[in-house]
Amino acid sequence: MKKSMFSLLSIVLLAGTVVACSNNNNPGPVNTPSSTPSNGESQTPDKPKGPTEFSISFETTGDGTGYTSRVDLKNEKWIEALEDLTNTEIHAEMVHTTQMGLMFAGGKIPDVVGVLGTPSSGSMAGSVEAGVFHPLTNWIKEHTPTLYETIPQAAWDAVSVDGEIYGVPSYLSNPSRRATYIRMDLLEKTGKEVPKTVEEFIDVMRAFKDIGVKHPYAMRENFKYADVIFGAYDVLPYRDQFMVMDDEVVPKFFQADAMMEALTIHKQLLDEGLIPKDFASITVGDFFSNIEGGNAGMWSQNAVGLPSLATTISAAVPDAKIEMIPSPTGPDGEGGYLFYSPVLSSYYINKDVEEARAIEILKFMEWQLSEEAQIFFEFGIEGDTYTIGADGKINYKAPETDQEKEEEGWRSGQINMIKDATLSRLRTELDEKYGAIVINGFDNILANEGRGGIGFYPELSSSAKFPELGFPSQDVGPSFIIDNMVRMIYGQRPIAEWPKVLEEYRERGGNEIIAEATERFNNKDGVIELYR
Known part of the structure; x- marks a missing residue:
């Protein structure tokens, strides 16, 4: 079951509920016993239990200045508000990625450990x-069925080891997150229609060049956020883009012709x-400078970033109109970008936590x-960060200062911790200028495009043996493959030699990678099939 996010109307209807809950001495569902037995007869409510107490660590990659x-996390306002809502007592700490291994080695492990990624992440050691x-697995299915039913199976698979669930994930209900952007004002100037196919996409690029657009389609090194054509031909060279052949x-x-x-x-x-x-050496900084300065006609970027990008571009080009369009389709009539891993972060309960408290922690999640x-x-908190107007609508006080x-x-x-991280839909609905564009992008464009594939969690161990053939990240291909792609585009190696590149890949260690991938797929060992 996939939980649909409720609309702004639901916020209005819920406003009274939230107010009522805020006046309850024991408002949270954690440790809140039922006062009605299964036979429907009333009885004296059980005495409320004390708060569920637990320690938790959050992994961070920050520089320590955030x-x-x-702030003192022992008295941090949002943790205290969360405790009040859920009848919990939370002892939080931040642990840098580089210190995770030391935490495990030292044996001082919190009750709950949060990690960026899955059990296979290097920081999990x-x-x-x-x-x-x-x-x-058993506790989740028995005591928190909504948790189990709401989170997609692919996300559960990603936090499982040997068929057993170990983590509770922050997940993506829509694995397609990247979108194709266009300067609609420039398109209107060319007189062209929104491109649908690769051929039409190229035609629009030519038209952009004719009217003086410096970058008809913005490029970036390693084809990162610059891979729309490879997506159209379903040959994205990424970690979770394996297939059976x-x-x-x-x-x-390995689809050589494509x-x-x-x-x-x-x-x-x-x-x-x-x-x-x-194009092969354009840095991320230059990539965004080209876009934000109004010098790009089309580009690829995360859909959630549209409001920020549109605001910045409009400062440079007041008449600019930024929209998302369906990505150009290839020979199979499909297109789009990689499907993301279904898990962004996940949370694990220390084996030393007694069963009853572990179950309460799962209920908190x-x-x-x-x-x-x-x-x-x-x-946030009514009266602090938002108010409810006479019409029953939430008026959110959007943050202004860095703090x-x-x-x-x-x-x-x-x-x-536990959420559908695809989109902050409720806040997006309140954005009168760009909210509808973003939501339409997710619901009606990205929901119908994107390239899935086979992924492995934990990652293929053989990839680490051959660094030039491994995947540095989810959306960066092996350096051996990327280097040859670049050389061929520059004419330094004939494109017709791509089958020979694949032979060289096998000889350099690719055969071992393919053998491991095939064996694990056949044995259903840590396999995630990222398809809709």
């Missing part, structure tokens, strides 16, 4: 396999001056999926 470095945490499980770039077509198109774009000559929780995490923005990020991001 919000949590300037093999702790799940070493028996540091409780297996959770001739009884083997291979990376999708890859050669995609490379040929890129060489054509380079030769016609439709992408910059230095389940509550975070409730409507009451969503109101709190997205908007307020950091608090919002902490509340709606960090301590909102």
Whole structure:
């Protein structure tokens, strides 16, 4: 079951509920016993239990200068508000990625450990396999069925080891997050229609060049956020883009004919001056400078970033109109970008936590999926960060100062542990200028495009043996493959030699990677099939 996020109307209807809950001495569902037995007869309510107490660590990659470095987490306002809502007592700490291994080695492990990613993340240091945490499958199914039913199966698979659930994830209900953006004002100037196919996309690029657009389609090194053509041909060279081919499980770039077509198109774009000559070395900073300065006609970027990008571009070009459009389709009529891993972060319960308290912690996590929780995490505290107008609508006081923005990020991001991280839909609905565009993008564009594949969690161990063939991150291909793609686009190696590149990949260690991928797929060992 997938839980649909409720609309702004639901916020209005819930406002009275939230107010009522805030006046309850024991408002949270955690440790809140029922006062009505199964036979429907009334009885004296059980005496409320004390708060569920637990310690928790959140993994961070920050530099130590953020919000949590300037506040006392023992008395942090949002943790205290969360405790009041859920009848809990939370002892939180931040642990840098580089210190996670030391935490496990030292044995001072919190009751709950949060990690960026899954059990296979390097910062977990093999702790799940070493028996540091409780297996959770039976407890989750028996005591928190809503939690189990709401989170997609792919996310549960990603936090499982040997078929047993160990973590509770912050997940993505829609794995397609990247979108194709266009300067609609420039498109209107060309007189062209919104492109649908690769051929039409290139035609629009040519038209943009004719009217003086410096970057008809913005490019970036390693094809990062610059891979729309490879998506159209279903040859994205990424970690979770494996497929079954001739009884083997291979990376999708083994589709030689499709890859050669995609490379040929890129060489054509380079030769016609439709992408910059230095496309292979454009940094992330220059990439955004080109877009924000109004010098790009089309580009690829996360859909949630539209309001920020549109605001910045409009400062440079007041008449600019930014929209998302369906990504161009390839020969199979499909297109789009990689499907993301279904898990952004996940949480594990120390095996030393007694069963009763572990179950209460799981109930606390389940509550975070409730409507009451969503109101709190997205908007905060009534009378402080939002008010309810006479019409019953929520009036959110959007953060203005850096401190307020950091608090919002902490509340709606960090301590909102278990959530559908696809989109902060409630806040987005309140954005009168861009909210509808973003929601339409997710619901009617991204929901119908994107390239899935086979992924492995934990990652293929053989990839680590051959660094040039491994995947540095989820959306960066092996350096050996990327280097050859770039060389062919520049004409330094014939595109017709792509089958030879695949032979070289096998000889350099790729055969071992493919053999492991095939064996694990056949044995259903840590396999995630990222398809809709």
